[in-house]
Amino acid sequence: MSDVLAVDAVDLTKTFGPLTAVDHISLRVAPGEVYGVLGPNGAGKTTLLRMLFGLIRPDGGTLEVFGRSWPRDGVRTLDGVAGFIESPRFYPALSGRRNLELLAGLDGLHGAAARRRVDEVLDTVDLTGRDRDKVRGYSFGMRQRLGVAAALLRDPRLLVLDEPANGLDPAGIRDMRALVKRLAGSGLTVLLSSHDMAEVEQICDDVTIMRTGQVVYHGSIAALREQAPAQAHRLVTSDDEHTLAIAHRMGLDARAAEDGGLAIRGREVQVDELIAAVVTAGIRIRGLALGETPLEALFFMLTESAPNTPTAELDEPATATGARR
Numbered sequence: 001m002s003d004v005l006a007v008d009a010v011d012l013t014k015t016f017g018p019l020t021a022v023d024h025i026s027l028r029v030a031p032g033e034v035y036g037v038l039g040p041n042g043a044g045k046t047t048l049l050r051m052l053f054g055l056i057r058p059d060g061g062t063l064e065v066f067g068r069s070w071p072r073d074g075v076r077t078l079d080g081v082a083g084f085i086e087s088p089r090f091y092p093a094l095s096g097r098r099n100l101e102l103l104a105g106l107d108g109l110h111g112a113a114a115r116r117r118v119d120e121v122l123d124t125v126d127l128t129g130r131d132r133d134k135v136r137g138y139s140f141g142m143r144q145r146l147g148v149a150a151a152l153l154r155d156p157r158l159l160v161l162d163e164p165a166n167g168l169d170p171a172g173i174r175d176m177r178a179l180v181k182r183l184a185g186s187g188l189t190v191l192l193s194s195h196d197m198a199e200v201e202q203i204c205d206d207v208t209i210m211r212t213g214q215v216v217y218h219g220s221i222a223a224l225r226e227q228a229p230a231q232a233h234r235l236v237t238s239d240d241e242h243t244l245a246i247a248h249r250m251g252l253d254a255r256a257a258e259d260g261g262l263a264i265r266g267r268e269v270q271v272d273e274l275i276a277a278v279v280t281a282g283i284r285i286r287g288l289a290l291g292e293t294p295l296e297a298l299f300f301m302l303t304e305s306a307p308n309t310p311t312a313e314l315d316e317p318a319t320a321t322g323a324r325r
């Protein structure tokens, strides 16, 4: 495996008039890695990927893809790179298979060789049974998977996916995540953007979390997990006031929730102890549910706090490159 980084962006900056959409972003994706760029709407994820694909030019910084850069190497920068920005587009009146054959033809693959490759990628994305149907009749999830198939036709070393599960129904999300995991498991380098912490947590090794163009976290998911607060719980009892007092006596992070009941953060064992104490005190449990996951809570803390608050101390640029495959 080559030592050259799949993506090496240093101080990448893009402005649109007075708006700095990408503000001195540095990120390094090692070969074999599954890297997430995570952030809420408007964070600058798509702008970053657009620069990678050469669709827009940075105003500052440098960007290398497998050691190549747009100013020096032009379109060859995309050798070994495939993927899509926002949603992939196809001829709706043609079948999924025909669309892929046309794309294969553009890459010089025709006849039996093209059919073989198209069969392979259709199989990879689980569209084999629907390949002769017109794309017009495909669900949004099937179109997204056809987009991945189109990218795979080129046998890329780096697959770039911009919010691949965005807009999909739960089954579509499940299928897309399973597909990305399968591809990642095959050793393909993947760079994907997402606004969903759970998605990135399930799929990625490393993550850059962005907020209004800036990095608020940069490092491994494992390190991020260590910094996350305890699991949130929602507890409703017959006497929340008394329960709150018990929780505080036990040293738990508990408060009255705005929409009723109590919001409690703690490890499972602590919450078990609280429930036992509450029941012993003659209070009845009306409901207990899990709230946002620890990583989701941290993501909201990082991306919703005011700029230049202590979130910056979570930034750890030195740890972002390690390939662990």
Ligand SMILES: Nc1ncnc2c1ncn2[C@@H]1O[C@H](COP(=O)(O)OP(=O)(O)OP(=O)(O)O)[C@@H](O)[C@H]1O
Binding pocket: 016, 019, 021, 039, 040, 041, 042, 043, 044, 045, 046, 047, 048, 195
């Ligand atoms: N061509 C453009 N002209 C002007 N402003 C733009 C342009 N492209 C993006 N922006 C602005 O740059 C900021 C970042 O947008 P971008 O699409 O990169 O965010 P994102 O993280 O991908 O969000 P989303 O998930 O909503 O797509 C936004 O404020 C957006 O309005």
